[in-house]
Amino acid sequence: MDIKEKLRILTDAAKYDASCVSSNSTRKNTAGGIGNAAECGICHTFTSDGRCVSLLKILFTNYCIYDCKYCINRCSNDIERTAFTAREIADLTIGFYKRNYIEGLFLSSAVIKSPDYTMEQIISAISILRHEYHFNGYIHAKTIPGASQELVTRLGLLVDRMSVNIELPSEKSLSQLAPQKTKKNIISPMRQIKGSIIQSKQEMVVYKHAPSFAPAGQSTQMIIGATPETDKSIITLTQSLYKSFDLKRVFYSSYIPVGDNKNLPTTAPPLLREHRLYQADWLLRFYGFDSSELLDDKTPNFSNEIDPKCQWALKNLHLFPVEINKAPYEVILRIPGIGVRSAKKIIRARRYSKLSFSDLKRMRISMKRARYFITCNGHTFENMWLRQELITPLMLSDAGASGYGQMSLFDEPTKGDTIKCLTGEI
Amino acid sequence: MFNRRDIIYLYDGSFEGLLTAVFESFSFHEIPMNILVNSNVQETLDMNYYYVNTDTEKAYRVQKSITQKISRYTMHNIFFTYLSVCSDKEMKILAYIHRCFKYGKSVNSRINDKYVGAVCDAALSVGNEAHKLKGFIRFLELSNGVYYGKISPKARILPALILHFKERFNSMPFIIHDLTHEECLVYNGKSAEIYKTDTIPKLDISDNEEHYKALWREFYNTVAIKERHNPKCQMNNMPKRYWQHLTEMELAN
Numbered sequence: 001m002d003i004k005e006k007l008r009i010l011t012d013a014a015k016y017d018a019s020c021v022s023s024n025s026t027r028k029n030t031a032g033g034i035g036n037a038a039e040c041g042i043c044h045t046f047t048s049d050g051r052c053v054s055l056l057k058i059l060f061t062n063y064c065i066y067d068c069k070y071c072i073n074r075c076s077n078d079i080e081r082t083a084f085t086a087r088e089i090a091d092l093t094i095g096f097y098k099r100n101y102i103e104g105l106f107l108s109s110a111v112i113k114s115p116d117y118t119m120e121q122i123i124s125a126i127s128i129l130r131h132e133y134h135f136n137g138y139i140h141a142k143t144i145p146g147a148s149q150e151l152v153t154r155l156g157l158l159v160d161r162m163s164v165n166i167e168l169p170s171e172k173s174l175s176q177l178a179p180q181k182t183k184k185n186i187i188s189p190m191r192q193i194k195g196s197i198i199q200s201k202q203e204m205v206v207y208k209h210a211p212s213f214a215p216a217g218q219s220t221q222m223i224i225g226a227t228p229e230t231d232k233s234i235i236t237l238t239q240s241l242y243k244s245f246d247l248k249r250v251f252y253s254s255y256i257p258v259g260d261n262k263n264l265p266t267t268a269p270p271l272l273r274e275h276r277l278y279q280a281d282w283l284l285r286f287y288g289f290d291s292s293e294l295l296d297d298k299t300p301n302f303s304n305e306i307d308p309k310c311q312w313a314l315k316n317l318h319l320f321p322v323e324i325n326k327a328p329y330e331v332i333l334r335i336p337g338i339g340v341r342s343a344k345k346i347i348r349a350r351r352y353s354k355l356s357f358s359d360l361k362r363m364r365i366s367m368k369r370a371r372y373f374i375t376c377n378g379h380t381f382e383n384m385w386l387r388q389e390l391i392t393p394l395m396l397s398d399a400g401a402s403g404y405g406q407m408s409l410f411d412e413p414t415k416g417d418t419i420k421c422l423t424g425e426i
Numbered sequence: 427m428f429n430r431r432d433i434i435y436l437y438d439g440s441f442e443g444l445l446t447a448v449f450e451s452f453s454f455h456e457i458p459m460n461i462l463v464n465s466n467v468q469e470t471l472d473m474n475y476y477y478v479n480t481d482t483e484k485a486y487r488v489q490k491s492i493t494q495k496i497s498r499y500t501m502h503n504i505f506f507t508y509l510s511v512c513s514d515k516e517m518k519i520l521a522y523i524h525r526c527f528k529y530g531k532s533v534n535s536r537i538n539d540k541y542v543g544a545v546c547d548a549a550l551s552v553g554n555e556a557h558k559l560k561g562f563i564r565f566l567e568l569s570n571g572v573y574y575g576k577i578s579p580k581a582r583i584l585p586a587l588i589l590h591f592k593e594r595f596n597s598m599p600f601i602i603h604d605l606t607h608e609e610c611l612v613y614n615g616k617s618a619e620i621y622k623t624d625t626i627p628k629l630d631i632s633d634n635e636e637h638y639k640a641l642w643r644e645f646y647n648t649v650a651i652k653e654r655h656n657p658k659c660q661m662n663n664m665p666k667r668y669w670q671h672l673t674e675m676e677l678a679n
Contacts, residue, residue, distance in 0.1 A: 004644055011648040029593055036593050043663070044561040045674060047650035050659025054561070057649060095638050098573060098598065099565045101673070137594075256653050268653060348535035359538035364547065 006082050007092070013062040013073050014108055016258075018221055018251035022054040022103040022138040025160040025216035035097055035104070035137030037160060037216075042103050055106035055140060056096055060084055060121050064110035068167070068178035069261040070226050073110045077258075083112065086125035094133050104138030104160070105129070115146035119155065126158045138216070143193070145185040152189050153213075156196055161216040161248070164189050166241070169234050173227035176263055193218045194245050217248035224277065225269025226255035230300035232291075235280050239291040242284065252277045276302035283308060286340050287333050310336045313373060320373045321380060324360070325350050337369030357381060427524075428456045436464035437478040437516075441508050445485035447478045448520055461516035488523075496526045496533060503534070506549035509582045518544045555579055556586035562664070563587075564673045565600060567632040573600040574629060576671050584611045588618045639673050646674040 023041030043052040061083030062073045072079070089107065096102045107125060109118050122141055129135040140161040143152055156162055164186055168174045171183045193214060200213035220241065224234060238250045254274040257266055280302065283289040287309070294308055295301070303311050313320065313336045322331055324346060332343045342365045349355060349363060356376050360367065371381035435450065435458045437443035447461050458476070469475055493501050504522065507515055521541040526533045537543050556579075565573035573595075584604055591600060592613060602611040603623070610623045669675040 008644050008648050011645050015649045015651055042561040046660045046664040048660055049650045049654040050656040100563050101642050345537055349538050352536050362543050363537045
């Protein structure tokens with residue numbers, strides 16, 4: 001089989017992995033080497049589904065001994081199977097990297113023969129890149145659940161980011177759909193990686209040239225919509241993952257029907273759900289929200305019409321309006337429509353002069369949502385009257401495709417921002 | 427400072443020239459009506475013109491005083507604004523420098539000021555375009571081992587790309603050809619230089635190239651998930667003006 005055919009099969013098998021980020025690593029080029037990591041991450045192209053391509057995302061092989069019901073590579077599925085050699089992966093990566101097609105390599109694999117054997121194959125390909133070609137670009141590798149600790153350590157010393165997929169949001173779903181994987185097998189490498197990263201950081205404080213272990217941290221991924229968990233349980237799980245394993249990212253992958261198991265839904269869940277989860281994920285990591293604030297037992301799922309931050313703000317309207325010139329940073333960050341960058345701008349600028357609405361406009365701070373929730377020097381935006389029953393339909397009509405037409409207070413949210421959200425970055 | 431409505435400064439279009447013009451404006455205690463590049467000006471009778479002689483010594487003094495008294499970041503803002511295509515950028519830079527000396531180190535926090543905001547915005551947009559192109563440049567391997575890439579950016583972003591690719595490719599020589607501004611960034615494996623050029627060279631492309639192009643297109647087309655087709659999101663993130671030089675988009679155009 002020629003390399004092009006192999007690339008097609010093994011890319012096709014890898015494409016459902018959501019992660020394709022190349023950020024957080026500060027690996028520098030060495031004398032005589034090629035490549036360095038850009039800390040902010042760089043997107044090299046965007047595919048027709050709107051997702052960024054920054055890494056060469058391939059599987060080592062799609063021969064698999066496991067039979068996970070939701071996975072396209074399960075052994076009971078009748079598809080073409082093949083495997084790369086370590087040399088082919090290394091050559092492909094270097095060839096693409098020199099042409100500036102990619103930022104690095106994302107190597108994952110189905111489980112061939114045994115977890116340990118698969119890990120050894122992955123390590124051999126990455127060793128060629130790092131030691132023979134002196135490649136210092138970004139490498140993200142998947143850890144195979146059930147592989148020995150020693151192999152996880154060897155891999156961690158070669159790559160920038162490691163990840164173990166948690167696959168499904170609860171243990172019950174996991175035992176139903178991926179009977180050969182256990183929670184213990186997934187959690188124990190995550191714990192090991194966390195420990196090694198902390199240890200390596202401490203060593204680097206003492207010894208300048210101490211080997212760095214996965215400098216860009218670890219991440220994980222779960223499939224949503226294949227099992228009946230609510231948004232609330234997913235977000236609570238996410239928060240505990242961030243807290244207990246110091247994860248850099250949790251990725252959500254909306255289930256796409258590839259299996260024929262009776263336990264699986266036959267239709268794909270809406271992509272909007274995935275989008276809402278990512279929005280909430282950001283609120284947890286950068287905005288100081290707690291998962292219990294976002295959703296409770298009365299409303300266990302996010303709204304289709306408005307984003308999680310607005311949903312929270314409308315539930316807590318007694319905290320608003322917020323005075324832009326006085327409120328502390330943490331409070332400004334919680335205003336819908338104001339992000340980390342805008343909040344920082346406000347904090348910096350108001351040290352030198354009182355800010356008015358026209359100042360905010362000049363600072364390019366979006367007023368689309370924020371205007372319902374703020375005051376400047378005691379004034380509301382165009383002296384608007386802030387009440388929940390007024391704000392909700394106003395915001396919905398803003399989000400619709402109606403543009404700048406007359407805003408009606410009593411219209412049903414016909415189009416909602418469904419379309420808008422679908423076109424956003426995933 | 428005297429606001430002169432009857433004089434226009436003309437400079438040669440170089441960054442040193444612009445800084446010299448700023449220097450002259452300060453030393454004459456006057457703010458000109460405008461600062462323009464001399465090559466694209468048609469003189470009129472009712473206006474006085476002052477030709478700025480580019481003087482590296484004077485330019486260096488302006489640069490030194492800004493980096494020492496304000497910050498290096500401020501100088502970076504000024505340089506990126508100079509690279510931008512925003513209208514009236516010279517006068518914006520002059521006004522910004524006036525505010526730098528008025529407010530001191532806090533100048534970049536006062537984004538609600540019209541001119542500080544304008545310069546910060548212009549610098550940001552140049553930085554954003556440079557960042558996008560760090561990903562979107564595609565190199566071709568020539569048969570002599572040099573890698574060649576074409577771009578058509580809005581702003582003159584070549585200087586902002588030097589360090590990134592130099593660190594990355596180490597001893598690998600490369601050329602980045604800016605078709606919009608007819609400039610070439612040439613890196614010989616040791617040092618980089620920017621040259622003016624108005625011809626498109628005849629390229630002797632290496633034999634490997636078609637093979638890798640085909641592989642890349644195969645990868646690009648396969649990695650998209652058909653069920654999630656979303657061309658609007660794709661175009662939001664990668665506007666169509668970048669597509670013309672992308673290997674994977676050649677067939678789509």
